[in-house]
Every structure is written in C-alpha cells, then in structure tokens.
Amino acid sequence: MNNGVATVTLNPAIDHTIYVNTFTPNTLNRAEAVEYHIGGKGINVSKVLSTLGQPSVALGFLGRNALYFEEELKAASIETDFVQVSGRTRTNIKVIDKSNLGCTEINEPGPYIDTASWEKLVKKVTSWAAKCEYVVIAGSLPPGVPHDSYKFLIQEAKKQGAKTVLDADGEALKRGLQAMPFMIKPNIHELEGLTGKQLSGSKQELLSVCRELLLAGISVVVVSMGSEGSIYASQEGIYRVYPLNLEVKNTVGAGDAMVAGLIHGMSKGLQAEKLAAFGAAVSACQIVDDFGRLEEFSKQIRVERWV
Ligand SMILES: Nc1ncnc2c1ncn2[C@@H]1O[C@H](COP(=O)(O)OP(=O)(O)O)[C@@H](O)[C@H]1O
Numbered sequence: 444m445n446n447g448v449a450t451v452t453l454n455p456a457i458d459h460t461i462y463v464n465t466f467t468p469n470t471l472n473r474a475e476a477v478e479y480h481i482g483g484k485g486i487n488v489s490k491v492l493s494t495l496g497q498p499s500v501a502l503g504f505l506g507r508n509a510l511y512f513e514e515e516l517k518a519a520s521i522e523t524d525f526v527q528v529s530g531r532t533r534t535n536i537k538v539i540d541k542s543n544l545g546c547t548e549i550n551e552p553g554p555y556i557d558t559a560s561w562e563k564l565v566k567k568v569t570s571w572a573a574k575c576e577y578v579v580i581a582g583s584l585p586p587g588v589p590h591d592s593y594k595f596l597i598q599e600a601k602k603q604g605a606k607t608v609l610d611a612d613g614e615a616l617k618r619g620l621q622a623m624p625f626m627i628k629p630n631i632h633e634l635e636g637l638t639g640k641q642l643s644g645s646k647q648e649l650l651s652v653c654r655e656l657l658l659a660g661i662s663v664v665v666v667s668m669g670s671e672g673s674i675y676a677s678q679e680g681i682y683r684v685y686p687l688n689l690e691v692k693n694t695v696g697a698g699d700a701m702v703a704g705l706i707h708g709m710s711k712g713l714q715a716e717k718l719a720a721f722g723a724a725v726s727a728c729q730i731v732d733d734f735g736r737l738e739e740f741s742k743q744i745r746v747e748r749w750v
C-alpha cells in the first residue's frame with residue numbers, strides 16, 4: 444500500500460532544459476547551462492509528492508530508456524509499475540531565456556503504443572485504483588492510444604472507488620471530462636481550449652466557467668493562471684488565490700507541483716481556503732527550486748473568497 448496515490452503518465456519525457464543568455468531564433472545560441480530531469484505530468488506529481496513526504500506509485504508507458512526513469516524514481520522512493528514499450532521515451536526541449544525568463548518549449552509526440560501495451564496499462568491502472576484513494580491522470584496522449592483514453596481510465600478508476608484527478612489539454616481533456624473526474628487543474632490556455640472562447644480573466648467570466656464545471660459534476664476545479672495566480676472552486680466556495688512575486692528560476696512543472704500540493708493538502712484534510720493556498724505555495728517552491736520555503740510561502744499567499 445502506498446498511502447493512496449497513483450499517478451498515470453501515458454507520455455513521460457526527459458525534460459532537457461537549456462538556459463541561454465538571450466534566446467534568438469534562426470541563429471546559433473550557446474547554452475549557459477543545461478539540466479536533464481525525468482518528467483511528464485504524472486511523474487512530476489509523484490516527484491513533488493515525494494518531496495512533501497507522501498509516497499505514490501507511478502504508472503504509464505516507458506520505452507527503451509526505461510531503466511533511467513526507474514532508477515531516478517527509485518532514488519526518490521517512488522514505487523513504479525510501468526508498461527515497457529519498444530519505442531524511445533521522448534525528450535522535451537525547454538529553452539529558458541535568462542534575459543526575460545521566457546520559456547520556449549518543444550514537446551515530442553512520444554513513442555507509438557500498440558493495443559497489447561494499452562490493454563496491459565488498463566489492467567495496471569484498474570488494479571492500483573482499487574488500492575488508492577487518488578488516481579492522477581495527466582499529460583498528453585502518445586500516438587496509438589485511443590482518443591478517449593482518459594475518459595475510459597477515469598471510468599475504470601471510479602468503478603474501483605478512487606477519486607480521479609485529470610490534468611490534460613485539448614481533445615484529451617474534453618473527452619476525459621465526459622467521465623466527470625473528481626478534480627481538474629486546467630491552466631488558463633487549456634480552459635480556453637475547453638470553452639472554445641478567449642478568456643479575458645475577469646471575475647464574472649471565471650466565476651461563470653467554474654460554476655458550469657461544478658454544476659456538471661466536477662467536485663474541485665482549479666484554474667491556474669501563471670504569474671496571475673489561480674482560482675480554486677468547489678462546493679465550499681470559489682476563491683481567488685493571488686500570486687507571489689517570485690525570483691523565477693524555471694516555471695516548467697509549476698502546474699504539476701500545484702496538483703501535488705492540492706492532493707497532499709486534501710490527504711491532510713485541509714479545507715478550501717488553506718488547501719488553495721497550500722497548492723499555490725507548493726508551485727511557488729517548484730518555481731524557485733526551494734522546498735525549504737514552503738511554510739514561508741504558505742503564510743504569504745493571499746486568498747480571497749469570491750462566493
Ligand atoms: N511567473 C510566476 N510568478 C508567480 N507564480 C507563478 C508564476 N508562474 C506560475 N506561478 C504559480 O504556479 C501556478 C501554476 O502555474 P501555471 O503556469 O498556471 O501552470 P501550468 O504549468 O500547468 O501551465 C500558478 O497558478 C501560480 O500560482
């Protein structure tokens with residue numbers, strides 16, 4: 444038993460982060476520093492949970508470079524139960540321009556997943572969902588898996604009694620929502636894709652979109668808005684979480700850290716206002732790359748009840 448959290452990453456990645464002084468497209472850029480980290484949204488959630496002292500099991504597909512992932516996860520005390528596939532797990536490029544802290548990302552599509560591998564994965568998710576309180580399903584779909592993969596996995600996990608958390612984009616998010624996950628954490632761009640509207644970020648507009656999702660049957664809706672902070676919505680109320688002014692190191696994985704923070708906070712029984720602040724504080728730690736500041740950030744974050 445792993446204290447109740449399984450993360451599912453169908454499309455893990457090695458995040459290859461390249462820091463340049465000033466990024467200029469169509470010319471030679473020389474790297475000031477490089478970092479390689481195992482990633483993909485569910486894996487990142489497991490890594491942050493582990494930093495917070497909460498165990499989890501990581502599931503999904505891994506290709507020929509699986510051993511590297513398994514070793515890194517083991518070193519972080521994260522249990523693994525991946526399906527091995529014959530392709531190569533992808534590498535995603537993140538270029539960080541130190542002059543303005545902008546991040547240019549190129550995410551690969553990932554290896555092809557055949558039907559037999561997909562069926563193995565479904566069995567693993569179903570079996571872990573029976574043992575876990577939360578099943579986090581996150582990230583893009585690799586080629587070959589069904590378009591309604593997330594809808595199906597959420598339905599199966601719910602049948603086993605797990606609370607499901609979905610963090611995805613585009614069609615994968617739209618279809619996944621049909622199975623009514625317990626919690627979703629779209630960023631503002633993912634929410635725009637979902638609603639088909641360009642959002643101004645006004646209070647009325649955000650309230651109306653969150654209310655619609657709650658009414659449809661999702662228990663917790665968290666909309667992250669990068670440097671603008673976030674919105675937390677549940678039956679307890681709808682809250683505006685104001686951002687901190689941070690010395691940003693790298694914003695990659697900020698959303699995943701927020702998901703991990705929300706799950707950890709829920710596991711500890713935090714109520715809406717404190718939970719919303721805790722999720723935001725964990726993402727702030729990820730951005731400055733210093734989890735020693737968790738308590739300080741949790742106290743600094745301002746949460747306002749909207750309704
Ligand atoms: N530049 C920033 N300054 C302060 N906080 C930030 C910044 N970028 C992200 N955050 C925090 O991290 C959270 C998640 O970031 P966001 O970029 O919205 O998610 P995602 O990584 O899923 O796109 C935000 O709601 C906010 O609390």
Ligand SMILES: O=P(O)(O)OC[C@H]1O[C@](O)(COP(=O)(O)O)[C@@H](O)[C@@H]1O
Nearest residue numbers: 482483484535582583696697698699
């Ligand atoms: O599966 P996708 O949508 O391509 O995203 C994968 C990427 O997202 C990340 O998990 C980061 O996500 P966030 O910045 O949204 O938290 C990277 O580690 C990874 O490269």
